[in-house]
Amino acid sequence: MDIKSKMNTKFRDLQGGLFLTVTKADVGEGAGNFQKNGGDIMAWADPFFPDPSIPDSVKKALLDAVESGIPAHYVMPIGMLELRQALAEKIHKNTGLxxxxxxxxxxxxxxxxxxxYSMMPFICEGDEVMVPDPSYPSNFLNPKLLGGVTVPVPLYEEDNYQIRIEEFEKRVTPRTKLVLITHPNNPTTTVFRRESIEKLCEFVIKHDLILVSDQAFEDHIYDGIEFVHPATLPGMWERTLTVCSISKGLGFSGFRIGYIYANDRIMDVLYGGAVNVLGxxxxxxxxxxxxxxxxxxxxKSNYVRLERRRRLxxxxxxxxxxxKMKMSESGILSWLDISALGTAEEVSEYIMKHANIMVNQGTPYGEQGAGHLRIVTACFAKDEDAVLRFERIKAALTQLAREKGII
Ligand SMILES: Cc1ncc(COP(=O)(O)O)c(C=O)c1O
Structure with missing residues (x-):
């Protein structure tokens, strides 16, 4: 039986690494097996992974909760009220909303x-979703899973990956429904500057589109760079869904908590489908x-640690x-142009073989990711443990540079 012929065409081509090798570190058993065999993973955007990193305040809350027996039971499908209240306060403090x-x-x-989920209510068959390239890989796949068409819009290294609105204008069609940005950007760490965000929002309004702003990395912006929240700009609240996470900024990827904020017309629909889609x-x-x-x-202490780490x-x-690389503007990643040493595939494999470290190839982040690597430099709790790995990567790539005749 050809089981794939029974599948929805949007899912048929997905690969989990069982039959063909997949280059993404978050698919199948590849990363787990690599770690089991003594390799270090610096390819999961998870601060201080794999070391313990729960502060005492949180540990106490967890232990008390287990004692009380409460965690055996559901929270409300739209989220625990106390958590929504705490998040609402955080959002108000950051945005004024x-x-x-x-x-x-x-x-x-x-x-x-x-x-x-933020895109589900909007995407109809054939709707186009504009996604800056490079971006978080899921953001290229999600529109397709919903029956839409992903339209990558290039960002350029020479612009420090800021938005060229002409590139959006060139690609807009009557089927364009939504723009999906990762702000700050994963993998480049770029914080889109006010001018970029204002132009993008004007574009979104002019063409009557929806904006989804993926702000998983918004909690760590360095060097005093202004972080502009698109939802706060004129005319944007009614058409913006902001998607956030406690995985990166707070360092709790294992708790599996994210959140969306938006106006009540949109939220009514998201509340209405919460049980069916989210549980x-x-x-x-x-x-x-x-x-x-x-x-x-x-x-505060997390911020200080992560800021220091990106400098190290x-x-x-x-x-x-x-x-070639720039100092990271945000978050927990470093983005390296390694095109002088080979393709992303060759260089990441070289690092794996000679340094026993898994990093991300740039290519799953879009065409503009070719010749680049993403390294999760906030891995490991102690700076010295992380620096040891940076040095191992440096030793391996220096050897590669020698082989290539660059030095
Ligand atoms: C840009 C971006 N958004 C969202 C996510 C999803 O994170 P989580 O599901 O842990 O909140 C990730 C994870 O790597 C990410 O890099």
Whole structure:
């Protein structure tokens, strides 16, 4: 029986690494087996992975919750009220928006499901979704899974990956429905500047589109760069869904808590489908998230650690012969132009073989990711453990540079 012939065509071509090798580190058993065999994974955007990193305040909340027995039970499908209240306060503090926890926020089991859910009510068969390239790989796949068409819009390294609105204008058609940005950008770490965001929002309004803003990395912006929230710009609140996460900014990917905020006309529909599509987030994760969001000291110290880490990463990785990179503007990643050393596939495989470290090839992040690697430089709790890995990558690539005759 040809089981694939029974499948929806949008799913038929998905590959989980069982029959063909898949280059993405988040698919199948590849990364797990690599780690089991002693390799280091610096390919999952997960701060301090794989080391323990739960602060005492959160640990206490979790232990108390387990003692109480509450985590055995559901939270509301739209999310635990106490968590929605804590998130509403956080959003208000960051944006100035008046967020009603019972009308404007929904908790999702991680923001990956939130990203798909945020587009579900809007995408009809054949609708086009514009996605800057490079971007988070799921954001290229999600529109297709919903029956839409993904339209990558190039960002250029020479522009520091800011938005060229002409590239959007060139690609807009009567079928364009939605623009989906990752802001700050994963993989480049770029924070779209005010001018980029304002032009993009004017474009969205001019063509009567919806904006989904994937802000999983919004909590760590460095060097005093202004972070402009698209939902706050004139005319945008009624047409923007902002998708956030506690995985990166708060460092709790394992709790599986994401959230969407939007106006109540949109939220009514998301609340209405919550049971069917999302189920509900984890009760224990929700309790941990409340404690984490309220622990200002922890959030501050996390910021200091991650800011220091991106500098340590830059100090080592930018001195590798044949590598070009900028200091990260946000988050937990470094983005390296390794095109002088080979393709992303060749160079990542070389690092795997000679440094025993898994990093991300740039190509799943879009065509503009060719010749690049993404390294999750915030892995490992201790700076010295991370720096050891940076040095191992440097030693391997210096050897490769020698083989290529660059030095
Ligand atoms: C840009 C971006 N958005 C969303 C997610 C999803 O994260 P989570 O489902 O843990 O919230 C990721 C995960 O890597 C990401 O990089």
């Amino acid at each position: 008046d967020i009603d926890p019972s009308r404007n926020v929904i908790v999702t089991p991680g923001s990956d499901s939130g990203l798909l 509900a987030a984890s009760t224990l994760g929700s309790i941990g998230a409340v404690a984490a969001v309220k622990d200002e000291e922890y959030l 990463a830059y100090e080592v990785l930018s001195t590798i012969p044949g590598v």
